[in-house]
Amino acid sequence: MELMEKVSYLKGLVDMAEFDPASKETKVLNAMIAVMDELAKTVQSLSEANDQLCDVIESIDEDLSQVEEDLYGDEDEDEDGEEDDEDEEEDGDLYEVTCPTCGETFDVDEFMLDEGEINCPACGERLEFDLQIDDPPAKEEAAEAPSAE
Numbered sequence: 001m002e003l004m005e006k007v008s009y010l011k012g013l014v015d016m017a018e019f020d021p022a023s024k025e026t027k028v029l030n031a032m033i034a035v036m037d038e039l040a041k042t043v044q045s046l047s048e049a050n051d052q053l054c055d056v057i058e059s060i061d062e063d064l065s066q067v068e069e070d071l072y073g074d075e076d077e078d079e080d081g082e083e084d085d086e087d088e089e090e091d092g093d094l095y096e097v098t099c100p101t102c103g104e105t106f107d108v109d110e111f112m113l114d115e116g117e118i119n120c121p122a123c124g125e126r127l128e129f130d131l132q133i134d135d136p137p138a139k140e141e142a143a144e145a146p147s148a149e
């Protein structure tokens, strides 16, 4: 509203000055004020529309947060929570591995075991696994092949 008030004030100033309405300068001045008036109105309505949009986005954001909480809330709690939930690991059991190089113990899952090797997270040493999960390994040479290093 402030912008429109300023334009109105300017319009009043020009009216009070009583410039010669026939002069070229007065016509240019009035034309400029008309444009400013239109700009001020446009800015005003854009600003109002923007406020409404922000309100809508805010409420969508709140709804989305609620949906995210409903969808992922429990899962997050499990991941960050205690470690007494072995029966909840549906995607693959974890296996404890001790690095022979540095002695670091860490967990790997089935997918990592399937790859046959992993780099130790502590020292970076490449570790290879003998796969003995459910099925015997298809490739016999995989178990006997010496390390590539």
Ligand SMILES: [Zn+2]
Binding pocket: 099, 100, 101, 102, 103, 104, 120, 121, 122, 123, 124, 125
């Ligand atoms: Zn290591």
